[in-house]
Amino acid sequence: MPILNINHQSVHIQELNQNAPETIVLVHGMFSNLSVYYFSIAPMLATHFHVVLYDLKSHGMSGKTLSGYDLKSMTDDLKGLMDALKLKQVYLGGYSFGGLIALKMAIRFPNLIKKLAVIEAPDPSDEKARGIIEEYSREFLEHYVENFTDTTKVKMGKRQMEKNHRMYEYLFHQTSIKEDMILEKDFFKEEAITKIEQEVLLLYGLSSNCLETGKNLNQKIKNSSIQIVDGDHNIPIQEPQLIGEALLNFFQRK
């Protein structure tokens, strides 16, 4: 299992087609892990690119940590990963919360990012999204898992339920993730978003409750295009083939 030490934390990474000249880095969403890309989208992109996947802190097989879930810290981690892998410039894709990290990365380190793909990034000022955290309970987890989980559509058994319960408990009640997310609520109102120069592809689900956010981002970012696909917030799981093709076309186009 490839583990790197970045900013004093252990980070689980996976690389495909390491010999390709150009690199795509993909960032997963909250309560998920790199497996959201590993089985379908990443192998498609790896037909032409070097693909790097990593688990965010306290997610998947990366190390646990109590603080640093704000977008600045999360992009410091990504910058650290790029430095560790000696990647000078990459194509970057992010799903859900990973989409926010990708946008922040383009703002903070524009020279490192060639193009940006944002899949279903939510509006951090949306109280409903943040409210989920306040309402957390085991009942909520069961409901969430059945309806929104983006890693599998299989109903969880006891071991998985407990494993996930522990992860939610840890993230919600022990780490600073709640406070850090609230601090980001005005991220889309910042002028910096409108100053993103790179070409940006926005991928959103037709029945997703984030679709309006996608359309707003499309208005704000001058060099952006939006592609709407059938499905809801879980489009990478529902339509991996479509998402993989859209990303490949976008990153390959000169």
Add this chain to the structure above:
Amino acid sequence: MDTITTKLSKEEIFNLMKKFITEVIGEEFVEEMDITPESSFTKDLEMDSIEIVSFSEKIKAHFGDQIDFTGWLSSMDLDQLINLNLGMIISYIEECQS
């Protein structure tokens, strides 16, 4: 990387897979389970996708280029992945060896 060159029997592959599964999900859970070739990854063994990534890594480390396990998995749709059982993996590895 302990890449092997000798051909393994069905039973040897089964035992090796059982060893990998134990390493991934932990002995305390495996003790309560009856792992058979019919065991499905998601329903019976309750492995989630990050655990299957870990399991794939172990196959890759053991067999090297001989077996493109991730490639084989990526050719499946979600329903096929959900129904994947140990016997199917054993047959696939056997085929790759022949």
